[in-house]
Amino acid sequence: MQIKFILIFTIFLCFELNAKNIDTQTFNKIDNYVKKMQNQANIPAISIGVIKDNSLIYKNSYSKDKDINTKSLFYIGSLTKSFTALAIMQLVEDGKINLDDSINKYLPWFKIKDEKDVNNITIRTLLNQTSGFSTYDGLKNFDDWDSSNFALEKTIRALKYVSLISKPSTTFYYSNINYQILGLVIEKVTGLSYNQYIKENIFNKLDMKNSYASLENIDKKNIAQGHRLWFGQAIKSDFPFSKVLLPAGYIISNVEDMSNYLIAQLNKGKYKKEQIFSSSIIKQIQTPSATIVKDKIHYGFGWFVDTSEKLYLNHLGTAPGYTASMIIFPEEKLGLIMLTNATSYTLGSNELNTLAGGIIDIIRNKELKDTTIDIISISAYVFFISLLIVQLFLMKQFIQKHKDVKKYRTIVSFIFDISIIISLFFIIPKLYNLTFSGFLMFVPDIGYLMLSSIVISLLGLIGKSIIMVKIYNKSWGGRNI
Secondary structure, X not given: XXXXXXXXXXXXXXXXXXXXXXXXXXXXXXXXXXXXXXXXXXXXXXXXXXXXXXXXXXXXXXXXOOOOOOXXXXXXXXXXXXXXXXXXXXXXXXXXXXXXXXXXHOOXXXXXXXXXXXHHOEHHHHHHOOOOOOHHHHOHHHHOOOOOOOHHHHHHHHHHHOOOOOOOOOOOOOOHHXXXXXXXXXXXXXXXXXXXXXXXXXXXXXXXXXXXXXXXXXXXXXXXXXXXXXXXXXXXXXXXXXXXXXXXXXXXXXXHHHHHHHHHHHOOOXXXXXXXXXXXXXXXXXXXXXXXXXXXXXXXXXXXXXOOOOOEEEEEEEEOOEEEEEEEEOOOOEEEEEEEXXXXXXXXXXXXXXXXXXXXXXHOOOOOOOOOOOXXXXXXXXXXXXXXXXXXXXXXXXXXXXXXXXXHHHHHHHHHHHHHHHHHHHHHHHHOOOOHHHHHHHOHHHHHHHHHHHHHHHHHHHHHHHHHHHHHHHOOOOOOO
């Protein structure tokens, strides 16, 4: 699911960049553009920061809520992965981890269903997203709200029932599992919780005083209220903090702190003239490692890397109710961080996923692309609402004419209902690499239309079964055919 959005970024960000000087007029254009997109997509709040060289040169927050500003906190979703990768590389530099060691060296109990492939899952394959774990399996845990200290390890131990979909080191598959495992490795190697390690070795060193990998010592009032877009309208959304998915997607931060992080990424590990992370670490992190599209799109360590024209790195992050994106151009020392408190995979998703690219287009004085009507989402709404109407009509017809029902019509009706249940509960969510509960979480408008159809089909199956039993009890032997 995240891959779909990242590939959208690559379409909008393939260009030559000339951004040595960014003037007031450019920032006014950014301001107008963000306001336009916010109104168009009904995004409750947007915070952005533009970084040039070693400074945050522009920051702004757009919201009708006066309490939201550039210090307000947002979940950054999969932007978290780059922090996990940086932590791993720190431990590699310290000699505590070897990139090409099997994961079993650090988690001796680690198992998967394909035992013969376990030894080939290395730290490097996890960083590269080439371990063989699927995107689908990596999204199964979004509704696991286990808050115990054992939550992450419990999830990793459960992988003994999971099969790989490719041999390690052969194919790129974006999967949260890779970074969940890396998070646990950090804990086992250091003896610290993931939260403690990230705070002491990254947040503190970069003056990220308002960034968190835990809900401990955080004023929840400062966290921007999350929203999901239902039929293009923002509806408040509340989900618990996920310890299970923490190393893959649950850091909480703000634009100002994230700008400090991007400054270090743009300046080969330096922040305020101090070498916080070695330049060799940053170079390895930003080097293309796993190929996604030949000669164009790659994965580094926690970053997507585009080499089609001017090298740039980016990542999109989503957590229930939040969408974030970060982009850096190392050669130009230009960066962008964008945090929002909305998620959508239907109406509004185009604006959410291309907003950062549009801001960069403005900086390079490129003509902005007009957003088009989301025909796919509108068609989906029409289809599923029509399906509900048809189902209700057929159910009414069956109830009214149940005394004259024919056997073959009943069989056809049963098959129709079962097909709907299978298609809507299993097949369609799987196309998004989600379980059905995950689909309801991330695509709630379509998801609940589908759930309504499933409920109607289930009721139809029960009702038809009861009616047919009564009919055949009166006319045993199927004479009423």
